[in-house]
Amino acid sequence: MPSAVAEGIITQELELDGNPALNLASFVTTRFDETTHKLCDRMLPVNWIDFDEYPQTVEIHNRCVNIIAHLFHAPVADGDQAVGTSTVGSSEAIMLAVLAMKWRWRAARKAAGKDYARPNMVMGAEVQVCWEKATAYFDVEARYVPLHDDVYVMDPEQAIAQCDENTIGICGILGTTYTGQFEDIAKLDALVTQMNESKGYDIGIHVDAASGGFVAPFCYPNLKWDFRLKNVRSINVSGHKYGLAPCGIGWLIFRSAEYLPDELVFHVNYLGADQASFTLNFSRGSAQIIASYYLLLRLGRRGYANMMKTLKELAAYFAGRITEDQRFRLLSDAESLPLIAFAIPDDQRPSLGFDEFALAAELRKRGWIVPAYTLAPDLQHQKLLRVVVRVGFTRDRADMLIQDIRAAYDHLRAMSGLLHLVERGLTVADTEGAAKVESAHSATALGKLMHGNKTIEEHVKEFREQHEQPAARHLLHAQSWGTLTVKSGKDHSHNGKHADHHRSRKKRSGAVC
Numbered sequence: 001m002p003s004a005v006a007e008g009i010i011t012q013e014l015e016l017d018g019n020p021a022l023n024l025a026s027f028v029t030t031r032f033d034e035t036t037h038k039l040c041d042r043m044l045p046v047n048w049i050d051f052d053e054y055p056q057t058v059e060i061h062n063r064c065v066n067i068i069a070h071l072f073h074a075p076v077a078d079g080d081q082a083v084g085t086s087t088v089g090s091s092e093a094i095m096l097a098v099l100a101m102k103w104r105w106r107a108a109r110k111a112a113g114k115d116y117a118r119p120n121m122v123m124g125a126e127v128q129v130c131w132e133k134a135t136a137y138f139d140v141e142a143r144y145v146p147l148h149d150d151v152y153v154m155d156p157e158q159a160i161a162q163c164d165e166n167t168i169g170i171c172g173i174l175g176t177t178y179t180g181q182f183e184d185i186a187k188l189d190a191l192v193t194q195m196n197e198s199k200g201y202d203i204g205i206h207v208d209a210a211s212g213g214f215v216a217p218f219c220y221p222n223l224k225w226d227f228r229l230k231n232v233r234s235i236n237v238s239g240h241k242y243g244l245a246p247c248g249i250g251w252l253i254f255r256s257a258e259y260l261p262d263e264l265v266f267h268v269n270y271l272g273a274d275q276a277s278f279t280l281n282f283s284r285g286s287a288q289i290i291a292s293y294y295l296l297l298r299l300g301r302r303g304y305a306n307m308m309k310t311l312k313e314l315a316a317y318f319a320g321r322i323t324e325d326q327r328f329r330l331l332s333d334a335e336s337l338p339l340i341a342f343a344i345p346d347d348q349r350p351s352l353g354f355d356e357f358a359l360a361a362e363l364r365k366r367g368w369i370v371p372a373y374t375l376a377p378d379l380q381h382q383k384l385l386r387v388v389v390r391v392g393f394t395r396d397r398a399d400m401l402i403q404d405i406r407a408a409y410d411h412l413r414a415m416s417g418l419l420h421l422v423e424r425g426l427t428v429a430d431t432e433g434a435a436k437v438e439s440a441h442s443a444t445a446l447g448k449l450m451h452g453n454k455t456i457e458e459h460v461k462e463f464r465e466q467h468e469q470p471a472a473r474h475l476l477h478a479q480s481w482g483t484l485t486v487k488s489g490k491d492h493s494h495n496g497k498h499a500d501h502h503r504s505r506k507k508r509s510g511a512v513c
Helices: 003-014 034-042 055-071 089-111 129-137 156-161 185-199 287-323 346-352 356-364 395-424 428-433 440-451 456-465 469-480 496-509
Strands: 084-087 120-124 141-145 167-173 205-208 232-238 250-254 266-268 275-277 339-343 372-374 383-388
Touching: 034 287, 055 084, 055 250, 055 287, 084 089, 084 287, 089 129, 089 167, 089 205, 089 232, 089 250, 120 129, 120 156, 129 141, 156 185, 167 185, 185 205, 287 339, 287 395, 346 395, 356 372, 356 383, 356 395
Parallel strands: 120 141, 120 167, 167 205, 205 232
Antiparallel strands: 084 250, 232 250, 266 275, 339 383, 372 383
């Protein structure tokens, strides 16, 4: 078929996807300048692994490794090359780091004539799923430190309690996926030093800085979490998150070559010269590497600092707005990623009749992708919503999102009152004098709508004349969100078909009543 026809077919299908700019679930950068697009287009034919054919691309890659290593205070002498590599996101970087820790631990156990069949890795229960994959794929026991109410990150002391002679390393997280908070890696480092000295262990720390690696150095320069701590041996960071590069680029940096076993570095010469390879993948595009270098050059330390601080200010603004009317409480804190994790207060849940998942579903009707989820194991009873502030998110957009969240909240609250009325089969007289599960305003408004003979607009006018503004607002929300459609001049008396219609609405919205 002609290329235009094929393009049209694909374009029509892609229109069913969400809008990346409104996808506030993801940490991945979705906005790029024209030069980034041009450079990526230019690099489409270049296979990064062909070192001999594309030596300057390899040189640029190595410069990126050096820049990031220095950002993380790696002990690299002037003129020396830092030890590290680019990866396909942080997942590959973490898997390589686990392999390096396991191989190094195994070699030490073999040299000492000890058993090396049962390696384990200690991490908080809030780790990203790639850690579960890495430990499962490479036959390492994952030892999870449980979380507790109002403590959403790993307790360093409990992490130390999980360690033994078979521990290959401990994971510290700089910005959790759930709430964006930083673990106390400096405290963990001090405790690891004490443990190693007292028990003769050689356990190190890997820092998962997938999200925080390009935030902390600029927003919290005095926070010690990186190679300034003696036991931090490797760090991963996602270039496509707050590194601002296109999707598909991560980095793994080692403290020194001592922590990358030679057995994991493979050499090939069938592409024209001897090449060292330390990746799970082989062929890979170069566009993200070149885009990363462009951003590092163009922005520099000052540019990244300005951008990260701006995102933090936007996050603080949104956090203040979302909690100003007490409908939500924060689970994230100010000293973390540009992220807002918030939830319905526990004391309000019984009276609302809906939850965070219902809110997320309503927001999708407006195009917003705001994830609802539960916290890590041991805290899975806690539901929450999360907004990730990225480049492209503005104060105006924050205000629009706040407005839509409140409209969705009001709409679901009104619908909960309607469902309550339908299921009880109440009449107009019942709604005027009965005690309501929901507000009297929504019950009265929706009861009259169902049993009266007026249009929504006529009811709204009547409520306003009677100074029943909340009742009028509930009806307008119901109409604007497309849940109620009432034809003029028709009888809206209660019947089974009407009730079934609204029960099906409840099921689709995900509301919990």
